Amino acid sequence: MIFGEKLKAERNxxxxxxxxxxxxxxxSRQxxxxxxxxxxxxxxxxxxxISDLFGLTIDELLRSDEELTKQVIKEGKQLAHPRLKFIFDVLFLVGVVLLMVKLGVLILNKIASLDITLLGGKLLWNLGPLILMIIAGIGSSMLKEQYKQD
Incomplete structure (x- = not known):
């Protein structure tokens, strides 16, 4: 019996x-x-x-429909490494923010004839954002490949 039929039978x-x-x-009813x-x-x-409402095991519900089983497995894989994905997203955003700050300071120095210096030296401001964004990109890519393999 497929999931939909089982659900309807239990509801009835x-x-x-x-x-x-x-x-x-x-x-919704829909x-x-x-x-x-x-x-x-x-x-x-x-x-x-649904399992709790009808007093059925999740196994009884999932094994009733192969497509539903595949969907649940797919959802589980997408949630497999949420913390790592979050860390890579944050690293990327930090890199973008650092790049925007540097560009903003450069533009202000040109337009307003200011001489604002960025703390930390040229190496941090020239390579820092790039390194962070590359690490985040590589990490996300590796995570994506691992998701495909799982």
């Missing part, structure tokens, strides 16, 4: 309408309808709620 056993089930899951008709699948969080 409880005597619930699609609206009532949707309320219990904090989703979402429940799409799940039951096999047009869409719920997220893993919703699957857990």
């Amino acid at each position: 056993k409880k005597g619930w309408t699609q609206d009532e089930l949707a309320e219990k899951l904090f989703v 979402s429940v309808s799409k799940w039951e008709n096999g047009l869409n699948y719920p997220s893993i969080e919703i699957i857990i709620r």
Whole structure:
């Protein structure tokens, strides 16, 4: 039995309408309808709620539909390394901010005939942003490759 059929059968056993089930899951009736008709699948969080509501194991729900199983696995892979992705994103943004600060100071020095010097020396301001952005890019790329392999 595929997931949609199982969901509908369990809902009918409880005597619930699609609206009532949707309320219990904090989703729209249209979402429940799409799940039951096999047009869409719920997220893993919703699957857990469905499991709790109907007293079924997650295994019973997932193994009922191969496509749903694939989707849950895919979602799990996307969440596999969120902290690392966040760190690489922050590194990239720090590099961009440093580059923007340097460009802003250069433009101000030219336009306003100021002589603002950046603390830390030329090496930090010339190579720092580039190094940070390269490290972030390489790290993100490696993470993406690992995601593809998983």
